[in-house]
Amino acid sequence: MKMDGGQALIRALELEGVDVMFGLPGGAILPVYDPIIDSSIRHILVRHEQGAGHMAEGYAHATGRPGVAMVTSGPGATNIVTPLCDAHLDSVPMVVITGQVPYAAIGTDAFQECDTTGITQSVTKHNFLVSEAQDIPRTIKEAFHIATTGRPGPVLVDIPKDIVDPDNPRSALEWTDDVDMDLPGYSPRTEVDPGAIAAAADLIRAAERPVLYVGGGILKARAAEALRELAELTGIHVVTTLMARGAFPDSHDLCLGMPGMHGNFTAVTAMQESDLLIALGARFDDRVTGRLDGFAQRAKIIHVDIDAAELGKVRRPDVAILGDCRVAIEALVADMASNGVGGADRNAWRSRVSGWQERFPLSYEQAQAGDALKPQMVIERLRDATPDDTIVASGVGQHQMWASQYWSFEHPYTWINSGGLGTMGFSIPAAIGAKAGCPDKMVWAVDGDGCFQMTAQELVTATVEKIPIKVALLNNSYLGMVRQWQEMFYDERYSEVFLSKDVPDYKGWAESMGCVAMRVDSPEEVDAAIAKANEVDDRPVVIDFRVTAAEKVYPMVPSGASNSELVVPPSQQDQPR
Amino acid sequence: MNEQQGSSGPAKHHVPDYRYHTLVVTVENKSGVLARLAALFSRRGFNIESLAVAPTDDERFSRVTVVVDLESAPLEQIIKQLDKLVNVVNIRELHPGHAVERELMIVTVVAGPDRRDELVEHLDRAGGKVLSVGADAMMLSLVGPPVRVDEFEKLLGQYGIIELQRTGRVALANLDEDD
Numbered sequence: 001m002k003m004d005g006g007q008a009l010i011r012a013l014e015l016e017g018v019d020v021m022f023g024l025p026g027g028a029i030l031p032v033y034d035p036i037i038d039s040s041i042r043h044i045l046v047r048h049e050q051g052a053g054h055m056a057e058g059y060a061h062a063t064g065r066p067g068v069a070m071v072t073s074g075p076g077a078t079n080i081v082t083p084l085c086d087a088h089l090d091s092v093p094m095v096v097i098t099g100q101v102p103y104a105a106i107g108t109d110a111f112q113e114c115d116t117t118g119i120t121q122s123v124t125k126h127n128f129l130v131s132e133a134q135d136i137p138r139t140i141k142e143a144f145h146i147a148t149t150g151r152p153g154p155v156l157v158d159i160p161k162d163i164v165d166p167d168n169p170r171s172a173l174e175w176t177d178d179v180d181m182d183l184p185g186y187s188p189r190t191e192v193d194p195g196a197i198a199a200a201a202d203l204i205r206a207a208e209r210p211v212l213y214v215g216g217g218i219l220k221a222r223a224a225e226a227l228r229e230l231a232e233l234t235g236i237h238v239v240t241t242l243m244a245r246g247a248f249p250d251s252h253d254l255c256l257g258m259p260g261m262h263g264n265f266t267a268v269t270a271m272q273e274s275d276l277l278i279a280l281g282a283r284f285d286d287r288v289t290g291r292l293d294g295f296a297q298r299a300k301i302i303h304v305d306i307d308a309a310e311l312g313k314v315r316r317p318d319v320a321i322l323g324d325c326r327v328a329i330e331a332l333v334a335d336m337a338s339n340g341v342g343g344a345d346r347n348a349w350r351s352r353v354s355g356w357q358e359r360f361p362l363s364y365e366q367a368q369a370g371d372a373l374k375p376q377m378v379i380e381r382l383r384d385a386t387p388d389d390t391i392v393a394s395g396v397g398q399h400q401m402w403a404s405q406y407w408s409f410e411h412p413y414t415w416i417n418s419g420g421l422g423t424m425g426f427s428i429p430a431a432i433g434a435k436a437g438c439p440d441k442m443v444w445a446v447d448g449d450g451c452f453q454m455t456a457q458e459l460v461t462a463t464v465e466k467i468p469i470k471v472a473l474l475n476n477s478y479l480g481m482v483r484q485w486q487e488m489f490y491d492e493r494y495s496e497v498f499l500s501k502d503v504p505d506y507k508g509w510a511e512s513m514g515c516v517a518m519r520v521d522s523p524e525e526v527d528a529a530i531a532k533a534n535e536v537d538d539r540p541v542v543i544d545f546r547v548t549a550a551e552k553v554y555p556m557v558p559s560g561a562s563n564s565e566l567v568v569p570p571s572q573q574d575q576p577r
Numbered sequence: 578m579n580e581q582q583g584s585s586g587p588a589k590h591h592v593p594d595y596r597y598h599t600l601v602v603t604v605e606n607k608s609g610v611l612a613r614l615a616a617l618f619s620r621r622g623f624n625i626e627s628l629a630v631a632p633t634d635d636e637r638f639s640r641v642t643v644v645v646d647l648e649s650a651p652l653e654q655i656i657k658q659l660d661k662l663v664n665v666v667n668i669r670e671l672h673p674g675h676a677v678e679r680e681l682m683i684v685t686v687v688a689g690p691d692r693r694d695e696l697v698e699h700l701d702r703a704g705g706k707v708l709s710v711g712a713d714a715m716m717l718s719l720v721g722p723p724v725r726v727d728e729f730e731k732l733l734g735q736y737g738i739i740e741l742q743r744t745g746r747v748a749l750a751n752l753d754e755d756d
Contacts, residue, residue, distance in 0.1 A: 309657035
C-alpha cells in the first residue's frame with residue numbers, strides 16, 4: 001500500500017497499540033499532525049512540551065504501557081529533554097517523536113534546528129535519526145521494543161520533515177504490515193542462571209537477619225505478586241524504596257516501609273544491621289545507602305537485576321543474578337518450596353525489628369489548638385478520605401517525602417514520582433498522564449508551591465481535555481527542602497528560598513484555568529475540603545493548603561553521613577537505639 | 578614479549594596488573610556510533626588511551642580497538658556499560674600477551690645530511706621505512722608493537738621531531754588462544 005511517511009508513522013503507532021499520546025505541534029512536525037485527525041489515537045494537546053513528556057511518564061507508570069509524546073524540532077525537542085532524563089533515571093518506558101528540519105538542511109543551522117539526537121544521547125536508552133521514509137515503520141517498531149524490554153527506558157525518534165511531508169517525493173513509501181527489526185546489538189536477557197538461584201537460596205536459608213531490599217525494578221517486572229509469595233513463604237521483612245512504594249502493601253506485617261535518607265528508622269536500621277540484603281530491581285542509590293563504606297557492613301548481598309551494569313556497580317554482590325526480577329523471584333520461590341526455607345533462628349532479629357518499630361514510629365508533633373496546619377496531617381487525612389487504589393503523583397521536595405512516608409500504599413502502580421532525577425514540577429503533568437491512562441481511578445497530585453509554579457499551566461490542559469485530576473498543594477511559601485537544609489546545615493542562613501506569602505493567588509489562578517479551587521488555612525477545614533474535592537468529577541480541583549514552614553522531614557540521614565547516623569525527630573532523640 | 582622471562586621471583590599471572598587493557602568492540606556501521614562511544618566514555622569518566630576505528634570485511638559492522646585506562650574505572654563496568662549501547666554488537670577483551678598488537682607511526686624528524694646514515698641505521702634495526710627525504714628532514718614510518726613504537730619515538734626525540742602521527746593500537750587475538 002502506498003503511503004506517505006506521516007501516515008506511516010501514525011499507522012505504526014496504532015499498530016503498537018497506542019491509545020493516547022501527548023504533544024504540541026510546530027513547523028517541522030506539522031505533516032504528522034494531519035493524519036492524527038483521522039487516527040484512533042487520542043492526542044492530548046499540552047501547554048508546554050515538558051508537560052507532554054511527564055504526562056507520557058505518568059501514563060507509563062500507571063498503566064505499564066509505554067508513554068508516547070510528540071513535539072516539534074528545536075525548542076520543542078529541547079523542552080522535552082528533562083522528561084527524557086527523568087525517564088532514563090527511573091527506567092520509564094517512553095517513546096518520544098521529534099520533528100526535525102528536512103534531511104538536506106541538517107547541519108546548516110536552519111530555523112528551529114538543533115542536534116536532537118546528539119543532545120539526547122546520554123538521556124535516552126537509545127535514539128534514532130530516520131533518514132528515509134521507508135525506514136519509519138521499522139524504526140517505530142524498534143523504538144517500542146527497546147523502550148519496553150530489558151531495563152525499560154525512553155527512546156527518541158527524530159523525523160526530518162521531508163520524509164513525512166506528502167508534498168515531497170521523499171515521503172513516499174510502500175507500507176507492509178510485516179517489518180523485521182534489525183537490532184544485532186540488542187538482546188536483553190530475562191532467564192536466570194539456575195546455579196545462581198541455588199546459591200542465593202542457600203544464603204537465604206542460612207541468614208539470621210535477612211531483608212528484602214525492593215526497588216523500582218519489581219514494578220517494571222510486574223513482580224509484586226511473586227514478591228509477596230517469596231516474603232510470606234520465607235517470613236522475611238521487606239523495605240520498599242521510593243521507586244517501589246506500593247510494590248508490597250504497607251499494611252502487611254512484613255512491610256518495614258521506605259529506607260534511605262528520609263526512610264523510617266526501622267527500614268534504615270534493619271538494612272544497616274542485616275546479615276543478608278536481597279536486592280531485587282534496586283540499584284544501591286546514594287539516597288538509599290548513605291555513606292557507602294558505612295552501609296550494611298555485615299550484610300552479604302544477593303543482587304537481582306536485568307541490567308548487568310548494575311550488578312557490582314556500587315556494591316559487590318555475593319550472588320549476582322542477571323535477569324528478569326519476576327522470573328528470578330519465582331525461581332527462588334520454587335527452590336525454597338522444594339528444598340525448604342531453612343532453619344535459621346530469626347526470633348532475636350524479629351524482636352529487635354519490632355522493638356525499633358515501637359520506639360521509632362514515623363511521627364510528627366500534633367498541632368495544638370490555634371496552631372498552623374501541619375503538612376503531614378494533610379497527607380494523613382487525604383489518605384484516609386480516598387479509596388486505597390487512589391493513584392498519588394508527587395513533585396519533588398518535602399511534600400514528596402511526606403507523601404511517601406504518610407500515605408499507605410496497598411497496591412502496585414499507585415505511587416508516581418520522580419526519584420532519580422528529582423524533577424520539580426513533575427506531579428501535575430504526571431497525574432494528568434496517569435488519569436488519561438486510568439480514567440476510572442481517582443488521581444491526586446501532591447504538590448508543593450515551588451513545584452506548582454513550574455508546571456501549573458498543564459491544569460489548562462486537564463480542564464480542556466476533561467482529565468479531572470485533583471491537586472493537594474502543600475503551600476508553605478518556601479522551597480521547603482532547601483530551607484530545611486539551610487536550617488540544619490547552613491546555620492539557618494536562608495538564601496533565596498522564600499517564595500511569597502500571597503503571590504500568586506493560587507485559588508484565583510486555579511479558577512482561571514478552569515479548576516474548582518479552595519483554600520484551607522486551618523486543620524478544621526481540611527476534611528470538608530477533601531470531601532468536596534472527591535465529589536468533583538468533571539474538572540480538575542486544586543486545594544491550596546496553607547501549611548506551616550517550620551516542619552522538617554524526619555528521620556534524616558545528613559548528606560555524606562552513614563545511615564547509622566540517622567537523625568530522628570526531637571521527640572525520639574532520647575530513645576535507646 | 579619475552580623480556581621478563583629471565584627475572585626471578587614467582588611467575589606472574591598475566592591479567593590483573595596491567596593498567597591498560599585492549600578491547601575489541603564490534604559496532605554497527607552507522608552514522609553517529611563513534612559519537613555514542615565517545616559520549617559514553619566521557620559521561621562515565623572512563624579514560625581511553627587510544628582508539629582506532631575502521632570498517633570490517635562485513636560492511637554492516639565496524640571494528641573498534643580501544644585501549645582503556647583501568648585507573649579510571651573497573652574493566653567490568655566499562656565492558657557492561659559499552660554493552661548497553663544498542664549499536665554495540667560484540668565486545669572482546671584481548672589480554673596483553675595473548676594478542677598481536679600493532680601501531681603505525683609516521684614522523685618527520687630533523688635530519689641534516691651528516692646524521693642521516695646514523696638515523697637510517699636505527700630505522701633499519703627497528704624495521705622502519707624511509708618515506709621521504711628533504712633538505713634537512715626525513716619522513717619515516719614504523720609499524721610495530723606499541724612498546725617498540727614508544728621506544729623509537731623516544732629515540733627520535735634526540736634528533737628533533739617536527740611532526741608526528743600515531744594511529745593508536747590495533748590488535749588481533751593470537752592464533753590458537755581461547756581468548
